[in-house]
Amino acid sequence: MASSSTDAEETSSEETTDSQDDTGFACRGLPRGVTRQWTLLSRSLDSLLPVEVMLGRTQRESASAASGPTSDLEESQAGPRINASRPALLPGSLGEEFPWVTNRTRRRRWMHRSFWSNFSMAFWLGFWVAFWSLPCYSFFCLRLVFGETALLRSFSHGAWPHTWCNVSIIGGNSSNISDDLHLDVQSCEPVGSQDGSHQLQYTQMFGSSSAPYNGKSCGFLVGLRYKGHSRRFWVGNGRHGQFPELDEIPSKLVEPVNGTDPDDGAFAEECQQQCQMDVKCAKWTFWIQSPSIGGICYFYAATARMSGYVRDWRSYYGGFCRAELAKPFECGSEMFGRMRNIAPWNQVPDIVAWNQTMKAEWGTDLRSDLWCGLLPNAYISSWPNVVQMVIFSINRGTGTTMMLSWQSVCGTSCACLNMFVMMYIYPHGGRGHVCQEIELLPNATCVQGEIVRDDPAYSELFCWLDTFGVLFLFLISGSQSNTIKFGMSWHCLFMMNFMNPAIGVRNGSLQSGIAGVYYDDPSVAIFITSLFGGFLAVLATIVPYPQLNARMAFNDLDSQTASIGQIWRESVAYFCGTQRSAKRFQIETKIDTLVSIHRNVRANLEDAWWESVVLGRREDTRQLLLTMRGNLRDMLDMLDAVKTCIIQEDFQGKHQDFCDPLRPIMEAMVGEALTLAELCVSSAWKSQEPEHVTQALKRSVGKVRRLQRELVAAYQRNYFPTSMGHDLLDESILVFALSFTARKSADLACLVITSRQHALQQGGKTGVVRSLSRALQLWSVLLRGLWTGFVSTWSPSVLLKCGHIKFAVRNFTAITLCFVMGVHFHGFVFTPYSPIMAFTLSLLITKSKNSAFMTNVQRLLGVTLGNVLPILILAALSHFHCNTFARDVAHFFAIWIYIGVFMFMYLTSPQWSLVGCYIAAFGVYPLLVPCSKSMGNDVFKTRYSEIGQVTLAIVVQMVIDMILMRRTPGDMAVHQIARIGEAMALATKSIFESDLPGIQAATEEARRQLVRAEPLLTEVDPKLQVMQGFATPFKRDLYSSAMDIMGHMLADLNLLIIAVKDWTPNESVMKPGEQAGVAPREENNLEDSPLEGISRIATWPEMFDQVRSLRSLQLPSPARSYLNLVRQNSLDTLPGKGVLIALCGPSFAESLQKEILVSVDTIVRALPAILAHRSEEPILEPSVLELERLHLSLEAVHFQLVSSARSAFVDERSQRRRASDEQLEPWFCLR
Known part of the structure; x- marks a missing residue:
């Protein structure tokens, strides 16, 4: 047996050294x-x-049977009337020197801080999602970001300004149109008639002017071109003495602005303005009687039919060409920025990038100049992926969000890489056409109705093997959930489109500098939007309020330390009382709550590694908090034993005689030791600490050690052996736990002092050396983390686990079956080659080890509500007119509230967190559509189809889980x-x-x-059982x-380990260390510190x-x-x-x-x-x-x-x- 050394003399609080075995954590005499x-x-x-x-029998019934009935008076009586909310401040104590430590009541309120932290996160996340998705539903932002595209034109309710006149519709061509522009109408001979049967007769001369000036009517017949001057002939149903009319629409007289103004453009502009003021007018033209008399305007509805040549129609004759000859043009998928159509008005547009060398400034010709946005048109369909990436990647802290974003981008990268390989093998993909009659020759290889692929080397079997093989690799690997989710979902989407004969491979045109990679390629667009979404997710945790995991862990540790002090003060006050009271149940509840909250600290500190690597700061603080977390965990484990003592204590026997002499010492120790722990934890976030704080920590350690010796001596004097072996058992354990907690507080002080000395040594280095040292450290940490992650992903010990293999087989079977159904199902709510089922089911996988049935029910509920609720929101928004500022504002707030509510549910609800995440993630897609008149029917049809397909996919997953899991x-x-x-x-x-x-x-x-x-x-719970069978509840x-x-048994085992394990400063009790009776490893103790020599305690062989x-x-x-x-x-x-x-x-x-x-x-x-x-x-x-x-x-x-x-x-x-x-x-x- 290794004996303990003897304390030769009593030391004061100012002493800075002690004998090696005279530890402050000694429960001598226990x-x-x-x-x-x-x-x-x-x-x-x-x-x-x-x-x-x-x-x-329940535990409460057993306890009642064992302890006997308790009177209501006993349970309702309050405990001792002692102010247990503040530590006892002895003269010269740490609490008296630093009173702010014991007065931070607001910061100690964990629930208060947690609520507002989660509320702030959900509130600002909803705002950022609504803001970043503006290009998807706001007409103005859609034009700003993606330009004047075909999608924008489909949602536009006004006249599209960018058109060209397709004269081939009426038999003309661009080669001879210039000759016709200078001819007067001489006859009604048709040009372009195939059989010459359309002979029109001259009907009427107009006015007193000669025929060449006034023109004449040749009747109305679409498809013919007439000889004559384009500006001086009309087509319509003219009557005697009147200008020809179309559909008997009356004319409107326009007076000249200046009787001597010969410019016809003034009359044309007046007619154009009159048409714009009339809501029923869609087309217009005019005829000039004379410059001095004026002219006549004609306005026509959208259904009116016209034909004819017009010169300079873009300025004067706005309605003629749009009726039958006008063809719109817009930005292409590869265009962005300022563009201009340099082709003539009657030729196919030739759109090029505008530059300074062009004659006219950009924007002077609204019909030729286009704005093609900040991003290529190909990114319109991929932009909602940014928002979905944000929702699936964001979490309570910046470090966790960085980790989830990295996982999501890694999965997306793997899917894109596989797509690049497939595109290299089959450049056209599975694109093809149905076998035509012309191909049905004697030597033809296709049959009628068969799909003929454009690439003769295309192998559908190889594509199926690639699809299933990559899915299996994702599932069998040890990757994290987000990596598997996004990797498989995009892989299913890419391969479904790749195998689709109507799509195949969509080749881009914006060269990226890498051979075969184009910026406007769909897979590249998905990768870039995923990367941007991950960046925005991280940004949402920083702006406007940083949500750093390290800071959250520090706040939790700070609150927990204060709560431990408060619990100890209340426990000592209650335990040293005279009788039982309801106070013990309050203490029990506080301890249980504190233990459950402590579980989040480790996760926050582990995820804070990403903050240290990416931001390049506070890695030392993170390591310090990790060590403190181990000490506080040991303190919390000890509180489990304290809880048992308080609940079981009956205040009988020698309890009062034992506790009364020890009570002053215990209260003083709680006040000093727990205040010391609070000061140590509160100073962990500071990079530097004043010298007087360090000296105060050293003095406080000496006081704690002196109080421990007094506690041991008092215990020895007042321990009464009785006939009942366990009469003072609870009392002994409480003293034991208090001494342990005090020693842990001293360890925290040693840790803080050591870290500050290390910081001073680092601060003494030059800036360059310090920067290089930190950069080298961060790079080594990053590379080590990446290598560890890769090894853990493909480690055989992970891949060969039975539970992991079952997880892979279940999900692989369900997703592949949904993929096959998506390819072949057609009709009702299904369309061929639809990736919805496989894509959605890939995003819904989870590695939860709980019941698959409840998970599937939550999946179904979340996805269904995510598709239904947006329909109701869009129905409410339909009361606003499309493309108005009010509509955009209402849409913005609708998305803000929708995302904010369900993300708050995701962040706070223990049971329905998954449902809230799915409602937000899958509901944001239907909300990101611009307003249009036909949107109602389209949205209902699309959402109904998606709900049907997703429901079938989840039902398939549930059936497979029931078969394979059982x-x-x-x-x-x-x-x-x-x-x-x-x-x-x-x-x-x-x-x-x-x-x-x-x-x-x-x-x-x-x-x-x-x-x-x-x-x-x-x-x-039997209440959640769906159907009752033969089995009993x-x-x-x-x-x-x-x-x-x-x-409770775990708490007792923890006490046993504490009693046996050799003490090592700042080492967790659960960490395997030196055996009892074996000399521990050397420790680098502080020089001239009261903590020197306390790392070694007497053994207990x-x-x-x-x-x-x-x-x-x-x-x-x-x-x-x-x-x-x-x-x-x-x-x-x-x-x-x-x-x-x-x-x-x-x-x-x-x-x-x-x-x-x-x-x-x-x-x-x-x-x-x-x-x-x-x-x-x-x-x-x-x-x-x-x-x-x-x-x-x-x-x-x-x-x-x-x-x-x-x-x-x-x-x-x-x-x-x-x-x-x-x-x-x-x-x-x-x-």
Whole structure:
């Protein structure tokens, strides 16, 4: 046995050094190692499932039966009237020196901060989504970003300004049109008539002017060209003495502005303005009587038919060419920026990029000059992908969003890369046509109706193999969910279009500089919009308020430290009271809530790695917070034991005599130690700390150590051995936990001081050296992270897991089946080669280990509402006129509110988070459409088709899951309970084998399995059962009670590990370290610091010994396959007698050990068997009598262990007192 060193003299708070073994965390005088360890072991055995719980009685009923009825008066009485919200401020204490530490009540309110953080995230995300999607629904923004495209023309309600006159419609051509422009109308001879049957007669001369000036009417016949001057002939139904009219539309007199003005353009402009003022006017023309008299305007409806040649129609005769001859032109898919049509008005447009060398300034000719936007036309259909990428990638923090965005872009890149390879092999893809009659020759190879591919080398079989092979590689890899989702979804879309005979490969025209890669290629557009969407997702977490994961983790740790202090103050005040009160339930609730909140800290700190790499800052802070998080986790684990003590304490026996002398010291220690912890955590975010803060930390550590020595001395003086072995058990554990928490606070101070010294050393370097050092560090971290990610993705240990293979097979079967149905289904809501089913199902996959049924129900609900709700929103928006400012504003706020509400649901709801994400992600697509008159029918048809296809896809997934999984939530719950029980049994066996790493590994595994079992508590509720079969309802109360009791057992195992493990500053209790009795590794302690020498604490080798009598007992334990049981040093080599032998004798020790192990094994097998029993027939094994006998046996073992340990402690303490007169040898219960 390694003994503890002796404290030679009392040290003051100003001392800066101590002997190496005089640690501030010494619980000197607490029960000796044997007593303490076996007391905890008996507590753990006592926490094993009692018979009442095994038979289905709830924990509350069992507790009531055990403790007896409690009066209402007792439960309603308040605790001691002590202000527990503030620490006790002793003269010169840390709280008195830094009062702001104890007055940050607002920052400690985690729920308050969490609500506003999530609300701010959802609020601004909705704003940014509505803002970034403006080009999709705003007519003005659509023209600004993508230019005057065919899509813009389809949504335009006014006259399209960019047209050319296709004279070939009436038999003309551009070669002889210039000759006709200078001829007067001389005859009505038709030109271009095939058979000459259309002979028209001269009808009337107009006015007093000669015929060549006034023109004449040749009747109305579409398709003929007439000789004569284009400006001086008319086609219509002219009557005697009148200008010819069309459809008997009356004319309107236009007076000249100036009687001497010979310009015909003035009359034409007047007619054009009159037409624009008349809502019924769509076409117009004019006739000049004379420059002095005036002219006549004619206005026609949109259905009026006209034909004829006009000269300079773009300025004067606005309606003629648009009626029958006008053909619109717009920006091409590869165009962007300022463009101009340089072809004549009657020729096919030749659109080129405008430049400064052209004669006219851009914009002077509205009919020839086009604005083709900031992005090519090919990006219009891909722009909603930006918004969907934002929704699927954004999360609570910047680092998490960076990680998800990176995963999404990686998946998209893999799909695009595969598409490039396929385009290289088959340049035309699967594009083809139906076999025509001309191809049905004797030597033809096609049959009528068959698809003939443009590429003769095209192999459809190879495309199918590529599609299914890439899908399987995505699923079988160890990639993250976002990588698989986006990779498979885009792969399905690309390959569906690639195999579609009507689409094939769409070759781009904007060369990127890489051979075969074009900017306007669909796959390149998808990649660029995905990259831009990931960037905007990250930007949304920074602007306007940064949501850094590191900052969130710091805020959580800061709040948790303050909450730990408040809980300790309330616990000490309640525990040192006189009777039970309802206060204990408040403390229990606070501890449970705090433990659940702490789980988010680790994820935030791990994701903050992305912030450190990308932003190049605060990696040192992240590492510091990771270490602090380990210390605080140990403190929180200790609070579980405190909670048990408070709930079980009955304030009987020697409780009051024991607590009264210790209460002042405990309150002072809580005030000093927890304030020290708060100050350490609050200073972690600061890059530099003033020197007086560092000195205050050192002084505070000295005070904490002095208070610990006083606490140990008071404990030794007031511990009363009684006939009841566990009379002061809860009191001892509380003192033990408080001393542990104080020592952890001292470790935090050591950590902060060390980090500040390291920062000062780094600050002493020159700027160039410091920058190079930081850059080298970040690059090494980045490369190491990338390599680790690649190895973990394709590691055989991941790929060959049974659960992973099942996940891949299930999803592969469903997605490939949907892909095949998308190719071949036609009619009703289906169209051939539709990627909707496979694309959507790829985005819906999840690696959740919970019930697939509930996941599929949430998928169906989210996607269906995501397609239905936008229809209702668009129906409400239909009250606004299209292409108006009011419509754009209403549409903007509709998207803002829609995304904000459901993203807040996604960020905050534990149960419906997935539904909120799917409603937002799939509902934003239908909302991103411009307004048009025909939008109602089109939207309803499209949405109905999508809902039908997506519903079928999810039904297919549900059926395949039911066939391949065949496990209900109840089955999964039974499996999780069995896994937890196996870990518990392994931990118990490791105790007898003196295997500390085995205990740590088994405890950690049990903790992980318990976390996985908690979500199933909701799904196993019999109320959620869809159909009742022959099976009886699942025993949910038994399942819940078992998890609660196993949680208490984990807390006891944690106490056991703390008691045995050698103390290493700032090292987590669960981290496998040095064995008891083995010299620990050297530590770089602070020079001239009160923390020097506290890393080594007296060992406790008697705790374990060689127990070999049950080698033949083989407990079924699959958990051994993943528990790290490698030992550097085994306790089996330690000298000394075994604990059981020392307490009970060799013969009784063997039977006692066997009794414990057999009991644990029986319980581990019995609990899953009872939970899995779902019939009305009685369960035969284990029987009720066997469980009752087991319960009585464990009670006897518990009593024997506690009595023997207490007697051993009393005898040893008496010997120690006789061996020492005044000075007490320090003895430490923890290392």
